[in-house]
Amino acid sequence: MNIIVLGGGVAGVSTAWYLAKSGHEVTVIDRANSVADETSFANAGMLSYGYTSPWAAPGVPLKAMKWMMQDLAPILVSSSSFNVQTANWMLKMLGQCNEDAYNLNKRKMLSISEYSRTTLNELTNELTLDFDHRSQGTIELIRDEEKLQAIEPDLASLRECGVEHKVISHAECIQHEPALANVAEKFVGGLRFPQDATGDCNKFTLALAEHCRAAGVKFLLNTEINSLEASAGQVIAVNTSIGLLKADAYVVCLGSYSPLLVNPLGFKLPIYPIKGYSLTLPLLDESKAPQSTVMDEAYKVAVTRFDDRIRVGGTAEIAHFDLSLHEKRRKPAEFVVNDLFPGAGDLNNATFWCGLRPMTPDSVPIIGKTPVSNLYMNTGHGTLGWTMSQGSARLVADIINNQEPEIDSQGLSVFRYVK
Known part of the structure; x- marks a missing residue:
């Protein structure tokens, strides 16, 4: 599949890695001029x-x-x-x-x-x-x-x-x-x-992004994400500052900004x-x-x-x-x-x-499927985005690949909030 990952922080780059590793064509879009330039830049390092x-x-x-x-x-x-x-x-x-x-x-x-x-x-x-x-x-x-x-x-x-x-x-x-x-x-x-361990999240994400590039991942940096275009229960394109970009599936890894993009689709992210x-x-x-x-x-x-x-x-x-x-x-x-x-x-x-x-109100991240069939979430990790980054990315990749995850994904998706 051709998959667009929205967001170039540690969640987005890690998601791109596991998707590319499983054979997908992956594009990462971010408004910054470098990956890990916002919330992933200087967190506590724990x-x-x-x-x-x-x-x-x-x-x-x-x-x-x-x-x-x-x-x-x-x-x-x-x-x-x-x-x-x-x-x-x-x-x-x-x-x-x-x-x-x-x-x-x-x-x-x-x-x-x-x-x-x-x-x-x-x-x-x-x-x-x-x-x-x-x-x-x-x-x-x-x-x-x-x-x-x-x-x-x-x-x-x-x-x-x-x-x-x-x-x-x-x-x-x-x-x-x-x-x-x-x-x-x-x-x-x-x-x-x-x-427990320590590490510089920014340095990690920059290093992993280089491995992603070597695996064929495309990075569109300095690119604003304006909206998602949807029809008949699917996302058909992402509207960006460089035009409409289309893929088979889309993964939202935009941290605090995820609701601004997703809420217009008809369900709310309480982030x-x-x-x-x-x-x-x-x-x-x-x-x-x-x-x-x-x-x-x-x-x-x-x-x-x-x-x-x-x-x-x-x-x-x-x-x-x-x-x-x-x-x-x-x-x-x-x-x-x-x-x-x-x-x-x-x-x-x-x-x-x-x-x-x-x-999120319960501190649990939002990972997995959504009411929109080809839209997935990997967001809402609170203070633990660095800590949970690799497991979350691998989990969402397994869900997209229709593979049985190694951990129970029950209660992690946005459906726990959607009535």
Whole structure:
């Protein structure tokens, strides 16, 4: 088949790879002048397979209200960007904040994440991909004893889902992350996910795109996607800045912008753009830097090590499609990296960035078939697009190929929202 993939982020390029590998003629369309130039450009760098968890959970509304009152708030709501769409999405998310929904959604997400872990391992064995990949686990660092004692409900969920994890002592935190010895008074222990990894999503996507080109994938960059032309229950063309482009099938991998393209077709994608920020610091002193990822539980900020850089990701802002870089949003990331790893990176020469995370109300991505027969989705991964990228791409390729997927795809498509 001739297949058009709409979107050149990590989801789109990965989807193109697995489709091309299975024999299709694939074209990727993106408005940027390079792949991975938007949300995939500077995310936190975590491949957080075990740390996968829905935003919507029992108790989260109350926690979110408390977080927003903090000086270094991990979540913010922009009043200037608040509208009916924002309110509707938040209400849908609140409807998922119960134990049954949380457990169901977590199982779906963990299934994709674990599949992505094995798929990425297979891919890196098959291809030469330079993306600062490390497989040394994640530590959720806990700053006070009360919180350490209160994590048992989370552990029960992890055990139920078969996620490898371990509550580690103060000394074990330092054993895995020696630089924490410099700030030993700052924490009491942690929760470690040994199967988690790290990597630069932008570098990965650029490298995979070169393999895609070698496999015959065509990239149409600097090309605006205006609309989908549909007739008799099928997409017949995509309307772009270079004209109408036709294919046998189409895959939407446009992240937060997916609803703008798809909603006119008669069904709604409940995806909302959650704004996330990151800092990238040149490495100054390796002995003072993390070896993998340390997630500060108190501030919801992740500090991730690349080969010669440190990536710090945090702050979730509900701000619609606003991509303004507000300087005050740097503060949580700057505080955490300086508090836990002082002297490790050059804050004076840090690069500040923001991107839009495509969040569904249940945190589960939208993957697979749609009410339009030749239109498929691979979108809505929220904060876990990098983590879930390979499993999601392979899954949607299997669905398009009418092959039995290696994991259960039930409840992942848009049909869970379509009445």
